Amino acid sequence: MATADTEEALIEEALASTVAGLERAARKSDPAGVDPGQLLDDRYCYIQRSLDGARADMHSRLPGAEMDIVETAVRDRADRMPVNPETGMFDPYPQRMADGLVELASETTGDGSHVPAQITVHADLTALVSSEYQITETELGSLLANETARRLSCDSLVECAVFYRNQPLGVGRNSRTVPRWLRRQLWDRDGGCQFPGCGRTQWVHAHHVVHWAQGGATDLDNLILLCGFHHRFLHEHGWTIASTHRGFEFSKPDGSVYPPAPPELHPRLRALVDISI
Numbered sequence: 001m002a003t004a005d006t007e008e009a010l011i012e013e014a015l016a017s018t019v020a021g022l023e024r025a026a027r028k029s030d031p032a033g034v035d036p037g038q039l040l041d042d043r044y045c046y047i048q049r050s051l052d053g054a055r056a057d058m059h060s061r062l063p064g065a066e067m068d069i070v071e072t073a074v075r076d077r078a079d080r081m082p083v084n085p086e087t088g089m090f091d092p093y094p095q096r097m098a099d100g101l102v103e104l105a106s107e108t109t110g111d112g113s114h115v116p117a118q119i120t121v122h123a124d125l126t127a128l129v130s131s132e133y134q135i136t137e138t139e140l141g142s143l144l145a146n147e148t149a150r151r152l153s154c155d156s157l158v159e160c161a162v163f164y165r166n167q168p169l170g171v172g173r174n175s176r177t178v179p180r181w182l183r184r185q186l187w188d189r190d191g192g193c194q195f196p197g198c199g200r201t202q203w204v205h206a207h208h209v210v211h212w213a214q215g216g217a218t219d220l221d222n223l224i225l226l227c228g229f230h231h232r233f234l235h236e237h238g239w240t241i242a243s244t245h246r247g248f249e250f251s252k253p254d255g256s257v258y259p260p261a262p263p264e265l266h267p268r269l270r271a272l273v274d275i276s277i
Helices: 007-015 019-029 064-079 093-106 125-129 146-153 180-190 228-235 267-272
Strands: 044-049 056-061 136-138 204-208 223-227 240-244 247-251
Touching: 064 093, 125 146, 136 146, 180 223, 204 228, 223 228
Parallel strands: none
Antiparallel strands: 044 056, 204 223, 240 247
16 A cells, blocks of 8 residues: 555554554555455354363354454453463463453343343263262263362252163153253253254254154153154154164155165176175
8 A cells, every 4th residue: 555655654644553453555556456245244153172072162254243242241341350360460361352352152131131142961970979070061061070060050940850771761651741950951961853864953842752642652762863855754744763772763654764775786897896695
């Protein structure tokens, strides 16, 4: 943006400016280089979890105005973070920004009318009352330390689940409705629609494998998660489902298993890949 005639004046201006101010001045000097209309749909947010489930990285891109809203809200909370009582100093600003982001997602309105984002934690009782480490995780798979699980349980809705031989007990024939604690166990096991090739996590229902009207129990081993689209096939389209040692098996009205078994390999091809005939 500098020319031989303007360089000296720009240098003097730069000495009294910030880097951000210089960047804005540079953008304004060449307005034809930016087309705001092209930025409207250039937005995304990625969340990638580590293999050990202990941490996650989030990377997002937003149009300028939307990013200003998010950045202002996060920085406002980061700037109000108190001094670290262990060090007597403020935490590094990136850490305060991270805390500000979590606070932004967790807070309620002053009158409590807005429900904050909530997470589900699966914790063994031992993890909450003993120093012996137990595997504790969130519904999304993040691993937690015992101390973290105890902190989250301080102000939470606690639902108890009774296990027998590592399997949660249900309510049997006492109720057709799946209680919330059992549904959480079902979600922890299935994580989404179990129809082959689906995996949808929205609009999912708890389905009795053996229907309640036919004597089926409201127990975990008789329940499966299905999305609304595939759920109707089990009720209105005559499909059936059976529990096998490999999991659940879906069958069409004509009795054929879905998905169909892969075709047999040609004998010569099977020999090439060293598969016994």
